[in-house]
Amino acid sequence: NLARGALLISKAINPLVDVDAALAKIDALAATVRQLAGDALSPREMFDTLNRYLFQIEKFMGNRADYYHPQNSFLDVALLIKIGLPITLSVLYLELGWRLGLAVDGIGLPGHFLVAFHDGNARIYVDPFHSGQFLTEGDCMDIAQVPEDDRGLFRAEYLAPVSKKAMLYRMLINLKQAYIARNNWLPAHQVVDLALILRPTETHLLRDRGLLAYRLHQLQDAVFDIQQYLLKVPSAADADWLENHLQAMQAKLLRLN
Numbered sequence: 347n348l349a350r351g352a353l354l355i356s357k358a359i360n361p362l363v364d365v366d367a368a369l370a371k372i373d374a375l376a377a378t379v380r381q382l383a384g385d386a387l388s389p390r391e392m393f394d395t396l397n398r399y400l401f402q403i404e405k406f407m408g409n410r411a412d413y414y415h416p417q418n419s420f421l422d423v424a425l426l427i428k429i430g431l432p433i434t435l436s437v438l439y440l441e442l443g444w445r446l447g448l449a450v451d452g453i454g455l456p457g458h459f460l461v462a463f464h465d466g467n468a469r470i471y472v473d474p475f476h477s478g479q480f481l482t483e484g485d486c487m488d489i490a491q492v493p494e495d496d497r498g499l500f501r502a503e504y505l506a507p508v509s510k511k512a513m514l515y516r517m518l519i520n521l522k523q524a525y526i527a528r529n530n531w532l533p534a535h536q537v538v539d540l541a542l543i544l545r546p547t548e549t550h551l552l553r554d555r556g557l558l559a560y561r562l563h564q565l566q567d568a569v570f571d572i573q574q575y576l577l578k579v580p581s582a583a584d585a586d587w588l589e590n591h592l593q594a595m596q597a598k599l600l601r602l603n
Contacts, residue, residue, distance in 0.1 A: 348510040349441045352421040352434075355517060358540055359420075359533050368422045372438070375404075376445035383446075390465045392446050400442070401478035404428060406435055408475030416524040416533070419517050433459035433516055435474035451507035454516065455490045462507070515544045522554070531561040549578045553588070560595065565602075569595050 349372055350365060357363040383395040400406050409418050409429040417423045421437055424430035430438075436452055436459045443450035449464040453471065460481065461472045471481040481489075483505065492500045508516075518541040525534035535558040542551050556571030572592050576585060 348437055348513060349421065351510065351514045352437050352517060355514065355521070355537075355540060356420040356422045358536055359521075363422050368425055371425050372441050373445065375399075376442050379442065379446060388465075389448055393443075393448055393463050393465065393470075396439075396442060396446060396448070397472065397478045400439065400474075405477075406430075406438070406474065407477050408432060408435065414524055414527060416521055416528070416530075419521045419524065431459075431520060432473070432475040433513060433520065436461050437513060437517075439472065439474045452513050453486070453505060454508040454512065455486060455504055458489050459513075459516070460486065462505075511544055515541060518544070526558075531558050534558050535562060549575055552578070553582075553584070560591070565595050565599050569599065 349369055353363065353365040353368050357365055379392075379396050379399045382399055383392050386392050386395060406424070406428045408431070409415065412418070413431070418429070418431040419434055420430075421434055424434045424438060433452075439461050440450050440452055443461070443463070449466075451462045451464075453460040453462050458473075458475070461474060463470045463472060469483075471483070471486055473479045473481055483501070486505060487500060490500065490504060518537050521537045522534055522541065525531075525537065535555060538551055538555040538558060542548070542555065545551070552571045552575040556568045556575060559565075559568035559571060569592060572588055572595075576582070576588060576592070579585070582588075
């Protein structure tokens with residue numbers, strides 16, 4: 347359940363988040379769209395009704411004024427204030443589309459997230475961040491700044507549907523970067539923990555968690571994670587730098603003991 351996964355990310359940072367209430371709100375939004383669609387029989391009619399309701403009536407949109415604020419990554423916040431990142435709004439769109447029986451997929455362009463709708467004949471790309479703007483395949487390539495020679499590869503790699511797990515991982519990486527940019531080490535550390543649950547073999551996450559633990563003065567955890575990283579990637583470009591820091595941390599631990 348993509349929405350529940352996204353809401354559990356919110357709850358990990360803010361234990362007061364009511365996951366079931368947020369899911370009920372998504373259900374209610376879908377029910378309203380279904381009611382507005384009335385006797386609409388075709389998927390395209392339902393799709394058009396969803397777009398009109400979400401972006402013209404409810405006025406969901408991207409947060410352009412404060413794009414890098416961590417709150418933009420939280421689905422519960424997007425439901426409340428109707429703004430968010432491209433991927434946050436796309437998750438909401440996908441969950442509504444699936445409830446309405448629409449063939450919609452997440453599309454993970456580099457630096458921008460979209461939704462694709464299949465009406466049985468054509469594929470339409472929707473940009474929830476820009477109030478549901480319709481895009482062509484060429485528009486998608488322009489957004490990603492793909493050179494003409496690379497467009498075949500791009501079509502196969504970036505216009506393919508993204509898995510739910512990959513979407514949650516991308517949300518976590520966005521959050522990690524937002525928190526680190528604000529020197530907010532504790533939630534950044536929590537987010538990396540969650541990312542490691544989704545992708546336990548991503549060694550760079552061990553390094554990041556170790557460095558964040560160091561920022562939080564959790565020296566034993568920092569030493570463990572950095573040691574694990576260096577064992578797994580002994581020839582890493584940052585290995586010497588990390589070894590120096592590791593020795594300093596170990597010396598400090600000895601003094602404390």
